[in-house]
Amino acid sequence: EAQVTQNPRYLITVTGKKLTVTCSQNMNHEYMSWYRQDPGLGLRQIYYSMNVEVTDKGDVPEGYKVSRKEKRNFPLILESPSPNQTSLYFCASSLYPGEETQYFGPGTRLLVL
Amino acid sequence: AQKITQTQPGMFVQEKEAVTLDCTYDTSDPSYGLFWYKQPSSGEMIFLIYQGSYDQQNATEGRYSLNFQKARKSANLVISASQLGDSAMYFCAMRERNTGRRALTFGSGTRLQVQP
Numbered sequence: 001e002a003q004v005t006q007n008p009r010y011l012i013t014v015t016g017k018k019l020t021v022t023c024s025q026n027m028n029h030e031y032m033s034w035y036r037q038d039p040g041l042g043l044r045q046i047y048y049s050m051n052v053e054v055t056d057k058g059d060v061p062e063g064y065k066v067s068r069k070e071k072r073n074f075p076l077i078l079e080s081p082s083p084n085q086t087s088l089y090f091c092a093s094s095l096y097p098g099e100e101t102q103y104f105g106p107g108t109r110l111l112v113l
Numbered sequence: 114a115q116k117i118t119q120t121q122p123g124m125f126v127q128e129k130e131a132v133t134l135d136c137t138y139d140t141s142d143p144s145y146g147l148f149w150y151k152q153p154s155s156g157e158m159i160f161l162i163y164q165g166s167y168d169q170q171n172a173t174e175g176r177y178s179l180n181f182q183k184a185r186k187s188a189n190l191v192i193s194a195s196q197l198g199d200s201a202m203y204f205c206a207m208r209e210r211n212t213g214r215r216a217l218t219f220g221s222g223t224r225l226q227v228q229p
Contacts, residue, residue: 031215043204045216058216090158097215101148102208104158 002027004105006091012111013081021076021108023091031094032074036087049074050097081112117205119220126195126227134190134223136205144210147188152202195227
């Protein structure tokens with residue numbers, strides 16, 4: 001089944017404890033992206049990747065890192081999480097950058113205490 | 114400036130009736146895509162329908178159709194024969210082809226409640 005998977009789906013952590021949210025797609029998509037969704041602010045892009053080893057900042061990159069060592073995986077790293085990073089996170093991918101549809105993972109609900 | 118505007122925070126519709134969710138957009142890029150996503154209470158983002166800026170025909174996918182009026186910069190979603198399972202948040206989004214990030218820009222969403 002073609003899909004984008006994320007893990008974990010739910011995570012409660014404490015300030016300063018490094019964490020990684022994994023994202024994997026099995027559709028051979030070139031473009032991958034991370035978004036966060038917050039009440040009243042909608043969905044905002046954190047980072048994106050046009051292809052392997054090519055990543056760049058989105059609207060709200062502060063406090064996050066990403067890597068794209070393989071085409072299928074695009075992990076989101078929070079080196080020192082803070083309470084303002086409590087949010088719903090989505091990974092998304094599309095075959096190519098451009099107009100093509102982005103397919104979303106199931107989301108990761110993160111609570112930073 | 115808001116790139117995607119959804120002016121209806123909430124809508125009610127009776128089961129089996131049709132409903133239109135409004136979306137207007139703003140862009141100077143001649144090449145772009147318009148999307149609608151559904152987000153049920155469980156939280157996932159489900160792709161519903163896509164319209165390209167150069168498409169001549171309005172997009173349709175089952176009970177979903179997109180009423181694309183390019184000159185008015187509107188991309189309304191029409192759901193025919195509403196079902197209880199259609200109750201969810203609906204987001205309109207745009208992706209500009211010629212911007213570097215190729216990000217989706219989302220509207221603020223419309224919460225649809227289907228009543229029996």
